[in-house]
Amino acid sequence: MVKPRRTKPAQASLAANTDPRTGLPAIPAVGEAKRGTDGYMTYLLRQASSAVRLALDRALAAEGMTYPQSSALTMIRAYDAISAADLARLTMLTPQTINVIVKALEARGAIVKHPDPVHGRILRLVITEEGRALQKRCRARTAPIESNLRARMSKTFEPALRRWLVDIAMDYAN
């Protein structure tokens, strides 16, 4: 059972503190030095987020889905008949980006576009039965990751952590 041989993004080859050949500072592992608890918050945030994003994408690859697609599908299910423009606002993505994702979901039959009965321009996004089943499968695959994120924080800190994430999202929402 060898792990799939793919190009890995991280992996910390744990060099010593200085390179014996060059004497230059060696590379710290994740969690050490600037990569640890005294680094830039922007850096720690990106590092954590992209690690999770990658884990989600890999979990969803088995369904031929990506995290953005899965996330959008979940929202279309929750806010049925939403327009792409509203979906963009909801996800804090641009309409152009949503357009790409929606096209992918439409192409695989997870959603359909219905012209609005009264508004001549809006296309309403509606999840299909196939889309519902797919969404359920995606959720099952991502649930362990969501659980782990929760398990990693103490119950006492969870509200503050959520508050912080929401606060900074609101600060830069625009």
Place this chain on the structure above:
Amino acid sequence: MVKPRRTKPAQASLAANTDPRTGLPAIPAVGEAKRGTDGYMTYLLRQASSAVRLALDRALAAEGMTYPQSSALTMIRAYDAISAADLARLTMLTPQTINVIVKALEARGAIVKHPDPVHGRILRLVITEEGRALQKRCRARTAPIESNLRARMSKTFEPALRRWLVDIAMDYAN
């Protein structure tokens, strides 16, 4: 002084709780409902991270830089003569991704590639004087965002938050 008219990713048009026309659930603003403190952690993390990433990219656009480029440049400065492979491990990005970023930095003269004196394959990345000046300017532009991230959390909470970000990065580093 009208704000530059660009396509905005978010902006919460604050619809009522249900759409009067369709009766369907309306779109919550950032910080409300699923988008608030009771949503998925994966979602909150992405929302916060991408908002910050966007703010950083916009701050750096004035220098013709992106956050990944600025971040890579900072690391090349800190770990001078690092190889692209090590830089990939350090940033938890793939060598392919680093290759793109390094090429951009090289093209604008912020860094140069030097073949390793003993190893026939490694290309060592060295920051130029121009690169140092650029890095300093980038840091000045991103500093306010970093400050704000820190200001948004209480001192008692900060260690736990950093710990959490590092922990989940380590969980999925691979």
Place this chain on the structure above:
DNA sequence: GATAACTTATTCGAGCCCTGATAATATGGT
């Protein structure tokens, strides 16, 4: 020394995500 296994750098293809721009439709003020 020969061979296998690993490492480094790099190309290609694809998806995400932005900025910029445009056409079509709605809306609001006069």
Place this chain on the structure above:
DNA sequence: ACCATATTATCAGGGCTCGAATAAGTTATC
């Protein structure tokens, strides 16, 4: 009714990021 403004959808272009694959050099093993 008219016109300016806003909204919706969408195209084009470019940067980031991955997975897959390859060539070239290094290291380990026999």
